[in-house]
Amino acid sequence: MLKPPAPKPKASAVQSEGRCVCGAVRLEIDVPAVWAWHDHSPASRHAQGAAYATYVGSWKSRFRILAGEELISRYEDADLGTARSFCARCGTPLFYERARSPKMVNIPRALFAERTGREPRYHGGVAQMADWTWRGEAMAPLKGYPGVMFVRPRRAPKRKPADSLFEP
Secondary structure, eight states: OOOOOOOOOOOSSSSEEOSSSSOOOEEEEESSEEEEEEEHHHHHHHHSSSOOOOEEEGGGGGGEEEOOOOGEEEEEETTTTTTEEEETOOEEEEEEETTTSSSSEEEEEBBBBSOOOOOOOOOOOOOOOTTTTSSSEEEEEOSSSSEEEEEEEOOOOOOOOGGGGGOO
16 A cells, blocks of 8 residues: 655745755745854855855754755765755855754855845854954945945054154
8 A cells, every 4th residue: 555645844934945056956944044143164164165154044844955956965074073065066055064953954144035034143153263354344435446345454653753852
């Protein structure tokens, strides 16, 4: 006798869909996400190719691959107990898993066009932040390049004369 198909997990009323750069892999999470944070650790910095990675966390039971599952490649780091998945076609990082949190999945926030129900308010690995990371310094528009901002270089402090007797 045939077994009936297993029931699909019940989705919440609202989902947020994400996709890789080429669009071949599509995924979704039930909204709201569990959390959102900025990860400044070297591993995330290297994996994302950026100063830091911004993730949203979801229960695996509230996470679904909608298309392109056959295009997902996976890198496992046994020493750290982590696994990173990415699109084999375009290389987009898709999700990040940790052995110490087997029921959770972390997805780069940039994959989602719409809201995920959580704003990133946490910063992890701040002590490992790259020294070249922008830290909120004031910026100004770069003349001749609309939409480009730059951090003005700091002016060197005025040097005081060695001996005030000889000051003009």
